Amino acid sequence: MGVALVALLVVFFIAAGLIGWAVGIYNNLVAVRNNVDKAWSNIDVILKQRHDELPKLIETCKGYMKHEQSLLENVTRARASYMSAPDVASKTAAENALNSSLRSVFAVAENYPDLKANQNFLDLQNRISAIEESIADRREFFNEATTIYNTKIQSFPDMFFAGMLQLQARPLLEIPKEQTEDVKISFS
Amino acid sequence: MSNKDPLPYAFFGLAAGIGIFFWGFGVRRRYKTIESTPTSRVRSVAVGLVEIHGRAEIENMPLRSPFSQLDCVYYSYNVEERRKSGKRHTWVTIAKFQSSQPYRVRDETGSILILPKDAECTFRVDNNYRMSFFSDANEESFKAGLERIGIPHSNLFGERPLRCSETYILPGDELFVLGTATPRSFSESSERNEDNLFIAKGSKGALFIMADRSEKELLSSLWWQMCAMIFLGPVLAVSCFWYILHRFHYL
Incomplete structure (x- = not known):
């Protein structure tokens, strides 16, 4: 009987250990997912500020960049797809596309001296550059949160729980260095 | 038995x-x-649980650590006395203190206010003091410190068997802080995000850790x-x- 009682205590520890371990993994996965959502909310506010400037930028550029209508349309389309994106993953992808289009617009603007001299364009350029600084820090935070999340859901044994919770890997806000620098170009 | x-x-x-x-x-x-928990830059700290790294800064006035007499942003001490319990001797805590004056943590993007009350501190002990048979400079600072905090170092039978550990954070020391960023109640908010927030202990059960590692x-x-x-x-x-x-x- 004594041995059975000791065995029972051992079984209790093993069972409690397994339950505690599983609960810990589940809670941690929920926490890292929430971290990504929180990091996104943090950056989303600033991104919206920048998006609010885009129609004015396009309107200003339209008059000068008559041969670059497709570029401007790409920005409009990317902005629209960002606005209609249902979740963080698709919003991130849309934001990456928007940044790419915006970079092209600023790069091509170099070829239009009249546009570069336009005060409205310069003001918009400066405002977008200022917002970009805030975005940079928050993007770093968002990417770190997303990397932690992606690593967790792909590592053993968390991957089994991630599968049960149907957690999917999420894209990073990838912005190459030169792209960021392009946005920061000053035409003054 | x-x-x-x-x-x-x-x-x-x-x-x-x-x-x-x-x-x-x-x-x-x-x-x-x-x-x-991802590490935040001070400039972009968001409301909720945050983790930051930076250097300690004085908020208004520096504190003075009672034993080592250094200007610091935070200090704590634990004074123990050796007492007899049956046939055995044990060290019993007779005074324990953790400062709660706010200070700031600065990284390359800005600085943010920390309210250290109820923080769980993981600091290396900076100084250990103990009453010894031979009086030395260390013991003199210990006695002076005990007087400052109102603990007599001797009684009718002579010197009390006391010991103490002291920990402090000096301005410029590197810190790791994990706590809850909370909005400050101002009539007007500042343009800088970090000036509108402070880090403290959040709701019951929320982690609030300060560490010098x-x-x-x-x-x-x-x-x-x-x-x-x-x-x-x-x-x-x-x-x-x-x-x-x-x-x-x-x-």
Whole structure:
């Protein structure tokens, strides 16, 4: 009987250990997912500020960049797809596309001296550059949160729980260095 | 049962082993929270649980540590006295203090206010003091410090057997802080995000950790604690249970 009682205590520890371990993994996965959502909310506010400037930028550029209508349309389309994106993953992808289009617009603007001299364009350029600084820090935070999340859901044994919770890997806000620098170009 | 009967210790060991085992899961939760919380730049700290690294800065006036007499942003001490309990001597805490004056933590993007009240501090002890047979400069600072905090260092029988550990954060010391960023109540908000927030202990159960070591070192220390508790707790409990059953002739 004594041995059975000791065995029972051992079984209790093993069972409690397994339950505690599983609960810990589940809670941690929920926490890292929430971290990504929180990091996104943090950056989303600033991104919206920048998006609010885009129609004015396009309107200003339209008059000068008559041969670059497709570029401007790409920005409009990317902005629209960002606005209609249902979740963080698709919003991130849309934001990456928007940044790419915006970079092209600023790069091509170099070829239009009249546009570069336009005060409205310069003001918009400066405002977008200022917002970009805030975005940079928050993007770093968002990417770190997303990397932690992606690593967790792909590592053993968390991957089994991630599968049960149907957690999917999420894209990073990838912005190459030169792209960021392009946005920061000053035409003054 | 004689005084040397280990049975009461076995019961205590059984309860302690079970407690240590479950406490290990609490440590595991803290480990996972620190590990999975991304580090924020001060400029972009958001409301909620945040983790920052930076250097300590004085907010208004520096504090003065009572024993080492250094200008600092935070200090704590623990004074113990050696007392006789039965045939044994034990160290009993007679005074414990942790400063709660706000200070700032600065990184390359800005600085943010920290309210250290109720923080769980993982700091290396900076100074240890102890009454010794031979009086030296260290003991003199200890006695002066005891007077400052209102503890007499001697009684009718002579010098009291006291010891003390003191910890402080000097301006410029590197810090790791994990706490809850909360909006400050201003009539007008500042343009800088970090001026509108402070970091303190959040709701009940929320972590608030201040450490003078890197996140990696902190995690490593927690990992060893967690493993020791989760594995050694059951070993202790089962061993004690085995002994108890043996004493009552079940084995």
